[in-house]
Amino acid sequence: MTHPHSAPQRPPLPRGWKRFVARLPVHLYRIGLGPLFGRRLLLLIHTGRASGLTRKTVVEVVEHDRAGGSWTVASGIGPEAQWYRNLLLTPQATIQVGRRYYPVTAQPVTAEEGGRLMARYAPRHPSAARRLCRFMGYDIDGSEADHRRAGESVPFLRLEAAPGSY
Template structure:
């Protein structure tokens, strides 16, 4: 099994036409078409830790929860802990997201490995193809068993974005 997120095993960032394709959902959100993605994707706005410039990235929602007046979205860093958005949230955890057409002020909470294992174990049966692809993309070998997805989930950086009551932006 490859060492996850080692320099040589880390997934490469897309370039050229693949980068344009990967960034297309950002344009769709900006055009007001965020609802096309349902509850599967969100647009995360973050501030560059070096430049201080506003950045945006569209990420898959692994789990969406509503508990009373509190909303939370859990996302995973497919490029590991070195992903720019992940590093930027580490530096400045308060940020905004767009989910559908609504904007929310959120605070990022970085989940421990055991929570990541439980998340992957719940996510994999709901989205088996995506879970296998995500794990293969990140260099994890999974045989489809819950134990294999739990092992992978312990190494994937997960972030929970929480919006408290009254923190809706705009």
């Protein structure tokens, strides 16, 4: 396995038709088909760092705390993801899960907690965890320890619902 503190080689961001396919869930949310994704994906509506304009992206929910009203998401392309960088600067955002909207505040997750998140996520979604680790440049054997080490380098954000909104 690549050491999680070294910089693994990540593939380039999708372009052309691959970018269109990657952005397709945003368009499906826009036309009212967000409920098709259930609780596995959410639409993140946030503010662009430089432009101040509203930006939208669909991200996978790694963990959902129903009692506390929070959703944890990961940046599969690392800390360079525009949505991730935008939320670090302006953590107030809105998410859409199914047909419901929630005002949220983004909180970075520590590397240690990221390792625990990935270790819990991998058994629930083994192929998605393998793809994420591979995309992030890690060659893992599927063990909990490998997932934990990889998760320590994945940037996670916890999206906390505003009090009274959940």
